[in-house]
Amino acid sequence: MKLLHINEVKKISGVSVRTLRYYDQMNLLKPISKTEGGHRLYSSIELKKLQQIQFLKTIGFQLKEIKKMLDSEEWDWSSSLMKQLSYVKAQKDDLTEIEFNLRELINGVVIDGEDFRIKKLMDLYSKKSRNIPPYDKADLRIRNAEVLNKLPKMSSTDADSLEWIALIGQLNKHMKLGYSHSRIQNIIRRMDEKRLEDYGGEDDFLDELWKIRMSPQASDNYNLYPIDQKVLDFMQQAYNHYLEKI
Amino acid sequence: MKLLHINEVKKISGVSVRTLRYYDQMNLLKPISKTEGGHRLYSSIELKKLQQIQFLKTIGFQLKEIKKMLDSEEWDWSSSLMKQLSYVKAQKDDLTEIEFNLRELINGVVIDGEDFRIKKLMDLYSKKSRNIPPYDKADLRIRNAEVLNKLPKMSSTDADSLEWIALIGQLNKHMKLGYSHSRIQNIIRRMDEKRLEDYGGEDDFLDELWKIRMSPQASDNYNLYPIDQKVLDFMQQAYNHYLEKI
DNA sequence: GGTTGAAAGTGACTTAGCGTCATTTTATAT
DNA sequence: ATATAAAATGACGCTAAGTCACTTTCAACC
Numbered sequence: 190m191k192l193l194h195i196n197e198v199k200k201i202s203g204v205s206v207r208t209l210r211y212y213d214q215m216n217l218l219k220p221i222s223k224t225e226g227g228h229r230l231y232s233s234i235e236l237k238k239l240q241q242i243q244f245l246k247t248i249g250f251q252l253k254e255i256k257k258m259l260d261s262e263e264w265d266w267s268s269s270l271m272k273q274l275s276y277v278k279a280q281k282d283d284l285t286e287i288e289f290n291l292r293e294l295i296n297g298v299v300i301d302g303e304d305f306r307i308k309k310l311m312d313l314y315s316k317k318s319r320n321i322p323p324y325d326k327a328d329l330r331i332r333n334a335e336v337l338n339k340l341p342k343m344s345s346t347d348a349d350s351l352e353w354i355a356l357i358g359q360l361n362k363h364m365k366l367g368y369s370h371s372r373i374q375n376i377i378r379r380m381d382e383k384r385l386e387d388y389g390g391e392d393d394f395l396d397e398l399w400k401i402r403m404s405p406q407a408s409d410n411y412n413l414y415p416i417d418q419k420v421l422d423f424m425q426q427a428y429n430h431y432l433e434k435i
Numbered sequence: 436m437k438l439l440h441i442n443e444v445k446k447i448s449g450v451s452v453r454t455l456r457y458y459d460q461m462n463l464l465k466p467i468s469k470t471e472g473g474h475r476l477y478s479s480i481e482l483k484k485l486q487q488i489q490f491l492k493t494i495g496f497q498l499k500e501i502k503k504m505l506d507s508e509e510w511d512w513s514s515s516l517m518k519q520l521s522y523v524k525a526q527k528d529d530l531t532e533i534e535f536n537l538r539e540l541i542n543g544v545v546i547d548g549e550d551f552r553i554k555k556l557m558d559l560y561s562k563k564s565r566n567i568p569p570y571d572k573a574d575l576r577i578r579n580a581e582v583l584n585k586l587p588k589m590s591s592t593d594a595d596s597l598e599w600i601a602l603i604g605q606l607n608k609h610m611k612l613g614y615s616h617s618r619i620q621n622i623i624r625r626m627d628e629k630r631l632e633d634y635g636g637e638d639d640f641l642d643e644l645w646k647i648r649m650s651p652q653a654s655d656n657y658n659l660y661p662i663d664q665k666v667l668d669f670m671q672q673a674y675n676h677y678l679e680k681i
Numbered sequence: 682g683g684t685t686g687a688a689a690g691t692g693a694c695t696t697a698g699c700g701t702c703a704t705t706t707t708a709t710a711t
Numbered sequence: 712a713t714a715t716a717a718a719a720t721g722a723c724g725c726t727a728a729g730t731c732a733c734t735t736t737c738a739a740c741c
Binding site for chain 1: 493494495516519520523524526527530531533534536537538
């Protein structure tokens with residue numbers, strides 16, 4: 190049986206030398222033996238165990254847990270996995286909420302266009318929370334959501350401003366193809382779809398916004414993502430062409 | 436103006452005494468004064484700031500970021516928020532994948548009801564991962580060539596690109612303030628920081644890229660996000676000014 | 682004014698998973 | 712034998728505090 194030096198293990202597994210030494214120190218993965226001079230030697234058994242460790246890491250377990258799992262011969266895998274799943278789900282829910290709050294804020298900032306906007310939000314938040322003395326994490330989230338509901342209608346529809354930016358960028362990039370090119374028309378169609386998705390097409394105010402987007406003063410008045418006059422003109426042309434064809 | 440002792444601040448805000456001392460130590464939230472004996476005293480101003488900190492924490496910012504935000508009078512909120520959003524999205528994607536893997540495993544374990552089921556899966560994984568080319572620093576150079584693909588171009592999923600776009604957009608918008616204005620210089624500083632973050636700043640090759648960014652042919656040659664000549668010139672001016680000052 | 686107990690202070694250690702030096706020792710090739 | 716690569720150990724850094732240990736100050740009561 191050929192024994193491997195630490196650097197060879199690294200090359201095979203992709204795990205850094207530092208990490209391997211750390212695993213040794215933590216008693217998570219010990220080398221099968223050492224040379225007289227103290228250099229670590231690994232066999233294929235350790236290699237396999239190492240890959241199991243890597244796998245368990247990819248599903249989010251901590252090294253301590255992994256150690257316990259691999260140390261005990263009869264581990265209750267299903268209960269561990271279930272527990273891990275609910276933990277991961279909770280984490281994801283937290284992030285989903287953060288993402289939601291961020292989107293609301295971004296819309297607020299982008300549409301209102303001034304930095305005091307976010308400061309206002311924060312002030313509102315502090316006023317409300319001052320009345321509620323006890324600290325409770327669940328409570329914080331609820332109050333936060335309440336504050337965000339007070340934002341203008343615009344943002345509560347959760348417009349994906351990032352995709353708008355991407356679409357406009359695409360338009361800009363491919364302008365030289367001409368407004369009737371299929372690529373351009375695809376982008377325009379997506380924009381129109383998105384306009385309907387985001388704003389339902391029922392609210393006059395939102396159609397207004399589409400027009401505002403088309404106007405050269407957009408960036409001055411509404412602090413939207415700045416768009417070149419050229420791109421705006423081109424978008425208008427392409428949009429007209431699109432409307433004629435449907 | 437009534438001043439509060441640390442325990443009263445804790446009762447009102449829910450932030451632990453240890454945390455308040457930590458914030459003081461980090462220069463994030465300093466008490467307005469101290470008693471002769473060194474006890475911390477807070478005013479309503481600090482309370483308010485504390486609640487802003489808590490709010491920014493709920494949307495996932497780190498304390499360091501929060502410090503920078505609250506320290507600078509004119510913070511580029513939209514760029515920060517965009518960056519944070521893409522970061523959160525990436526985190527969520529990771530968790531989604533973990534969740535998927537976990538569900539597969541649980542199904543396997545639950546259906547089969549035997550522990551060898553998961554061990555099989557793990558073996559499968561080891562086989563798979565063995566095919567993945569090993570991590571090698573020499574290889575980094577090759578992959579660095581792919582850095583070009585990471586440059587600001589329009590793709591709504593690329594975290595870095597979004598912030599670049601936001602920053603360039605901000606620059607465009609506030610150009611009329613002049614290149615030496617603090618707001619502009621803040622944006623430039625962030626760009627320079629970001630340049631270092633993204634590319635490490637150690638490789639000449641990457642400095643080259645910064646120069647390429649500065650060249651008007653960038654969008655033609657490298658498929659970068661198209662930037663107006665005016666903005667590029669302005670950016671160059673502001674950047675020179677920034678370099679002179681540091 | 683002295684004592685006392687509560688509250689405040691500081692400092693050090695802990696968490697996870699390594700990265701990144703710095704320094705010294707071992708293995709290997711010539 | 713020596714040069715050099717590669718290995719070893721040790722220490723510090725990162726987040727955002729929690730926890731422990733020990734010391735000092737505050738406020739009130741006798």
